[in-house]
Amino acid sequence: MELNESVVAGAIEDGYGDGVEVAADAALIVVDVQKGFAEPYWGRRNNPGAEGNIAALIDAWQASGRPVVFVRHDSVSPRSPLRPGQPGNGFQDLVEERRGKGSGPELLVTKSVNSAFYGEPDLDAWLRGAGVRQLVVVGVQTNMCAETTARMGGNLGYDVLFPLDATHTFDTTGPFGWTLTADELARATAVSLHADRFARVVRTADVLRGL
Template identity: 45%
Template structure:
């Protein structure tokens, strides 16, 4: 890794919708605090932060514009001048101008945080890696929820999170921690 200096911090889907009880059991309760620490650090260095917001078109989605869940979580509020990339799918590159904006700005490195590890985060990290961006995923600044696997076996949120990180490690991204980045 060339280091976080100059990397775009890309917080994904940090909206109130993710707190709805319908999601169930989650892992990593410290994620929002870690994200807030990274946002503060990036801002202190004047490094770029581009927020990704899910603008669902599904009628019953908590992420649909106009719903209270569409609002930002307090720990992840964009500040003036920080771009917001609205998306309609789980991948921040699909149907958006994210790639074009990154390339036009000469940005080659991304540091990704947010939700859901095995959904929007994983889809975006895979695409970023495939597009050739130097991508880091902050393991303790993202989280997911427990779910049943294909065979019907219940997997805890921590298991789902760990498997998603394993799927992404090395081939698509470097897996790092908040402490790694704050110490770099």
């Protein structure tokens, strides 16, 4: 299932994505790009291009010496493929083969909740200690840990960029039997982040041009 161009375009209306400027010390936050998310456990996903966009952003950040934060979800659920000790807890190859390869600062954060700001070590303290004021949040899932991290980053006063096409999620069933497709959830995340200015929803290409 593909993240349609119309979904991305609708999420960045009113000029969002135009003239993106990326700070010289902006931090890339790579959320939960783990092997377990490739398992059938999660159901049908969207945006098969997410991993390629995430890889391109990591490469660009590392080449420029900007800080990169890799976030890993250590699930406490006994059924989750992401729980520690399981193969699915590990990073996908596109992340693992890039860790430690950049010339800039790098941090590994582990967490068991949605926000990377509630992990170990303290992400906010690390970012502020480095003088970082701008974040670019990518990863999995769009409407879960990526969105929650972006929202909290906005609440903490960071300028947050959210490249929607460098995230993906899964079809989900909620209360009353309501079901939303992955693309519908991605659209909801984009509109919600945009409307309340938690983050600027952009494309990967916008960010790469702004480096």
